[in-house]
Amino acid sequence: MYTHTDSDRPFPGPRDSDAYDLRHHGDVEVRDGKLTDLAVNVRTNTPPAWLRERLVESLSGLAAYPDGRAARAAVAERHGLPARRVLLTAGAAEAFVLLARALPVRRPVVVHPQFTEPEAALRDAGHQVRRVLLREEDGFRLDPARVPADADLVVVGNPTNPTSVLHPAETLAALARPGRVLVVDEAFMDAVPGEREALAGRTDVPGLVVLRSLTKTWGLAGLRVGYVLAAPDTVAALERAQPLWPVSTPALVAAEACMSGQALAEAEEAARRTAVERAHLLAGLAEFEEVRAVEAAEGPFVLIRVEGADVVRERLRGLGFAARRGDTFPGLGPQWLRLAVRDRATTNRFLQALDQALVMAGCSRPD
Secondary structure (H helix, E strand, O other): OEEEOOOOOOEOOOOOOOOOOOOOOHHHHHOOOOOEEEOOOOOOOOOOHHHHHHHHHHHHHOOOOOOOHHHHHHHHHHHOOOHHHEEEEOHHHHHHHHHHHHOOOOOEEEEEOOOOHHHHHHHHOOOOOEEEEOOHHHOOOOOHHHOOOOOOEEEEEOOOOOOOEOOOHHHHHOOOOOOOEEEEEOOOHHHOHHHOOOOOOOOOOOOEEEEEEOHHHHOOOOOOOEEEEEOHHHHHHHHHHOOOOOOOHHHHHHHHHOOOHHHHHHHHHHHHHHHHHHHHHHHHHOOOOOOEEOOOEOOOEEEEEOOOHHHHHHHHHHOOEEEEEOOOOOOOOOOEEEEEOOOHHHHHHHHHHHHHHHHHHOOOOOO
8 A cells, every 4th residue: 555654544556546646747737838837847048059069969979879988987077986886867767767676675665745756656666655745834844753764765855846945965864774775866956056965976875876867957858868876786786677778879978068067067057046036036926925935945946835726827827827736746735836946037927927817816815
């Protein structure tokens, strides 16, 4: 059965339907119509011109089979690790599938609300999954004591999608113990200035597996490229589960290019701009009595609570804005929306649209 630690109520089995649509993602919100995209957490105006040029150049080598050695070495150098601790993947999503299929775990736990693919992959591989649901009243912050002691695999995001909460590195490290695999999804960590609280590059945490993605900061969702950082035996087990040549030549070129000093400096500057624009968005949201935001946000998105959010979201679509629904995330419900951080002009237009949408939706102000 699927259970969570706050209730004895069972969740459906691995092949049954679940109360949450774990396969729903933000891209669905923007497929129809020309909407301003606040639903997908990919940085706008990406890939940058220099990266597009590298990708175009890579096309001349498509007749040869992909060779990932240079990209793997570049990732390893960027994190100060030997190459045997690095595995390149077709995005972080592939890594979740590999973990679910390749590792001999029996008691996996997923900390929610968070990106739903880890649980979906575990379920598809036939695992029984327990959920730890972080609470709004705690600011969606993690208490390691709430994770069952017998869990032999724990998955947690940092900063967490969709709450945007950045957990202290040592809080996450406290989850590690012999015989447990600790999976930390750092897909958005390069959007945090200084990457503070990152565990990537750490070798002193037993069982640690860190996942990174190049999708968000560099606008490479269509290329599919990410990587795993883990102990050599774990990397070897995951690699055996991969098909041959799982990462394309253009994706490998992108991975190598995005590890350069120039690219890292650009990512850091983008993270600092995002922090400024996020503060502007939060300040604007604070003007609405009907809206409550998770103010501890540290990622390139914010989570808001508003009664009638499903209706508000539809009204926003009519006004030209796509927001990510929150009711597909375990631990949340239909009163939640996730908003990507955009530039100030876009945010100002959105705030005006939100004002109209709240009126149109008939949202009542609290007493």
